Amino acid sequence: MGIMTSRQYLDSLRAQHPCIYIGGERVENVADSPWFSISLRETCTQYDWPGDPALEKDFAAWSPFIEEKVSFWTHLRLGTGEVRKMVEVIKRNNSRHFCSMCMGIGLSVMWATTWDIDRARGTNYHANLRAFFEEMQRKDLRYCMGVMDPKGDRSLPPSRQADPDLHLRVVSRNREGIVVRGAKTHTSNAPLTHYIFVSPSRVLGEEDKDYAVSFVTPIETKGLTFITRPAPGPREPREMESPVSTRIGFVECLSVFDDVFIPWERVFLCGEWEFTQNFINYFSPYVRIAKGACTSARIDILAGAAALVARMNGTERAGHIRSKITDMMIASEIGWGCVLGSLAKAVEHPSGIPVPDTGISNAGLYHTRLKFIEFLGTLQEIAGGIVTTMPVEADYRNEVTRPWIDKYLRGSAKFTTEDRMKLLYFIQDLTASRFSGYLMASAICAGGTPETNRVEVQRSYDLMEKMENVRAFCGLGLSG
Numbered sequence: 001m002g003i004m005t006s007r008q009y010l011d012s013l014r015a016q017h018p019c020i021y022i023g024g025e026r027v028e029n030v031a032d033s034p035w036f037s038i039s040l041r042e043t044c045t046q047y048d049w050p051g052d053p054a055l056e057k058d059f060a061a062w063s064p065f066i067e068e069k070v071s072f073w074t075h076l077r078l079g080t081g082e083v084r085k086m087v088e089v090i091k092r093n094n095s096r097h098f099c100s101m102c103m104g105i106g107l108s109v110m111w112a113t114t115w116d117i118d119r120a121r122g123t124n125y126h127a128n129l130r131a132f133f134e135e136m137q138r139k140d141l142r143y144c145m146g147v148m149d150p151k152g153d154r155s156l157p158p159s160r161q162a163d164p165d166l167h168l169r170v171v172s173r174n175r176e177g178i179v180v181r182g183a184k185t186h187t188s189n190a191p192l193t194h195y196i197f198v199s200p201s202r203v204l205g206e207e208d209k210d211y212a213v214s215f216v217t218p219i220e221t222k223g224l225t226f227i228t229r230p231a232p233g234p235r236e237p238r239e240m241e242s243p244v245s246t247r248i249g250f251v252e253c254l255s256v257f258d259d260v261f262i263p264w265e266r267v268f269l270c271g272e273w274e275f276t277q278n279f280i281n282y283f284s285p286y287v288r289i290a291k292g293a294c295t296s297a298r299i300d301i302l303a304g305a306a307a308l309v310a311r312m313n314g315t316e317r318a319g320h321i322r323s324k325i326t327d328m329m330i331a332s333e334i335g336w337g338c339v340l341g342s343l344a345k346a347v348e349h350p351s352g353i354p355v356p357d358t359g360i361s362n363a364g365l366y367h368t369r370l371k372f373i374e375f376l377g378t379l380q381e382i383a384g385g386i387v388t389t390m391p392v393e394a395d396y397r398n399e400v401t402r403p404w405i406d407k408y409l410r411g412s413a414k415f416t417t418e419d420r421m422k423l424l425y426f427i428q429d430l431t432a433s434r435f436s437g438y439l440m441a442s443a444i445c446a447g448g449t450p451e452t453n454r455v456e457v458q459r460s461y462d463l464m465e466k467m468e469n470v471r472a473f474c475g476l477g478l479s480g
Contacts, residue, residue: 002068003060005051006044012141013192018220020191022228022251030191039248043142043304046073046101058089063137065130070137073103076111078352084343087293091336094297098248101189102290106131106197108353110214114268115351117275125268126351132216132266135454136195143195143216146184146255151201158204158211168257170270171211177263178270180213186446187253187407190226193219198256199283200269204276211292212276214269215262223260226253232434241393241425245435250328281358284347284456288361289339291447295368298381298439302375303328305427309383312411312420324378331371338364359460366453369443373390376431376440383427390424426435 004012013031018020020027022035030036050060050071059072061082077083086102106130114125136143149158152166161167168182180198188194199214217224229252233245269275277281306325310316342361348352380387392411394403396418406417430436470476 002063002066002070002137002140003050004047006047009047009140010040014193014375015220016194016220018191019225022191022230034235035228035230036192036251037235037393038233038246038353039067039124039189039251041193042099042248042250043101043189047071047140066136066137067292068137071140073101073142074133074136074140076133076353078110079120080343080348080354083289083354083356084340085106087289087339090290090293091297091339094294095300098298098301099294102294103143103145104322105283105286105290106147107143109270109279109286110197112200112282112349112351112353112355113214113275115349117279117446118267121272123272129268130263139194140190141194142192142403143197144187144190144193144253146183146187146190146196146198147201150183150185152256158208167208167211168213170213170409171259173270177261178213178215178267180215180257180260180262183258184255184257187226187255188250190219190253190255191228191251195219196224200276200279202276203280204273206273206327209271209273210274212269213267214279215267217260217266217295221260225256225258225260227254227256232278232438238393239397240422242433242435243422243426244429244431245433247333249435249438282353282355285356285358285361286341286454287447288365288456289342289356292335292339292342292361292365292368295365295372296332296339296441298443299328299332299335299368299375300377301371302430303332303415305430306375306379306382309379309423312415312423313382313384314412316380321382324382324421327371328375328378331368331375335364335368335371338367352439354418357460359457362377362453362460365447366450366457369453370450372443374439376436379427380431383424387424387428389426390421390434394424396421425469436475438450 010031014029017177020030027033027035028098049055061075063070063075065400075085088103090100110129116124117123137151149167152163158167167183168184170178171181184198187196195216196219197216200212204212231249231251233241233249237246239246265459270352305326310321338360342356345357345360348354391405396405408418411420
């Protein structure tokens with residue numbers, strides 16, 4: 001099949017029976033539950049993109065593995081050119097839609113990691129992963145990523161925690177497979193997928209080898225439970241007052257593995273702790289270029305909203321307004337430039353995937369994500385305090401109160417009050433809502449924190465070379 005329609009996708013969800021809790025209740029059928037309406041609306045839209053003639057070039061690709069057309073989310077990108085196309089799609093699409101759900105990076109970096117392990121240890125992990133890729137491509141299935149562990153006391157490694165299950169671990173092995181116990185946090189949209197892909201969240205030592213595990217399993221696997229947080233938008237659509245969060249947003253999960261059995265053919269890492277360093281080294285630049293492209297695109301949205309509301313307010317010629325919008329442009333271009341620069345310096349792994357430059361990708365994301373947070377406040381400043389004090393949509397729809405709102409909340413005569421209200425509600429959704437809090441948390445924490453970016457830059461930057469350059473320039477001796 002290669003590519004499913006949104007209708008086929010919904011039918012596939014109805015055929016599954018995972019254990020899901022949300023809002024204090026057990027949900028048997030996510031496809032028809034109002035708790036999941038926002039996230040389903042977005043995922044169904046994404047399922048329809050590859051079949052849209054105007055979007056097919058971005059969201060469909062030819063797979064050499066199954067020799068069929070496959071979707072953006074199941075395609076394995078071999079070579080720098082294909083990864084560059086991916087980030088270009090993220091940059092272009094996210095500036096209009098906020099998110100492209102770039103989950104494919106997880107399996108891409110495990111592609112390289114399993115290649116390394118097999119050649120060093122004679123294992124069969126790479127073949128396992130290829131078989132899973134082919135299944136995903138043929139059926140156009142989706143998976144969520146289970147990377148981050150609850151962690152407990154961050155000052156202690158996994159094996160020294162008071163509770164050994166605070167990092168997901170292997171508790172037993174036999175000829176058929178392994179049994180795992182623990183949990184993964186931040187598993188975005190897990191109940192709306194078909195599989196959960198699990199990987200280590202950190203570099204591990206030999207004493208933590210039971211925590212060095214990676215695998216995939218269907219979300220309806222026995223012993224797997226999803227404790228779900230609703231998407232940060234209204235359960236009833238509010239197209240005017242909540243124009244973004246009515247249509248876009250993920251559910252988030254604490255995914256609990258209570259002695260879950262995983263057959264060996266679904267395992268990609270089990271006990272080879274030395275290769276967790278490889279995985280993290282590959283994962284870091286991949287997630288940073290994806291997040292960097294996404295954050296640059298979201299700054300583009302803020303810049304567009306700031307420029308448009310300035311026109312509606314009649315302040316577009318004010319020097320300080322133009323300067324602040326220019327700052328947005330600069331930050332967006334720096335972030336995007338670092339994505340492209342990181343790819344330009346990519347090194348091809350023997351498995352075929354390119355590994356982008358770690359220092360450039362982390363430096364770009366560090367700068368851009370902090371600027372994004374700053375610009376949420378800047379957008380409020382340019383729009384004005386009315387963003388958080390204006391009447392609600394119901395009062396604007398009321399025939400008694402609407403004439404007063406139309407009269408007193410009019411801005412420039414070039415625009416109607418209704419259009420100004422729509423834009424102000426849009427800005428409110430981005431900067432002063434539960435959805436805006438989710439955007440902020442995503443900018444700060446998703447794909448590693450700013451401090452993680454700093455550490456990666458410090459590790460990869462050759463400061464000694466720069467010191468030696470200055471030493472030679474000044475004619476200094478070798479001491480010190």
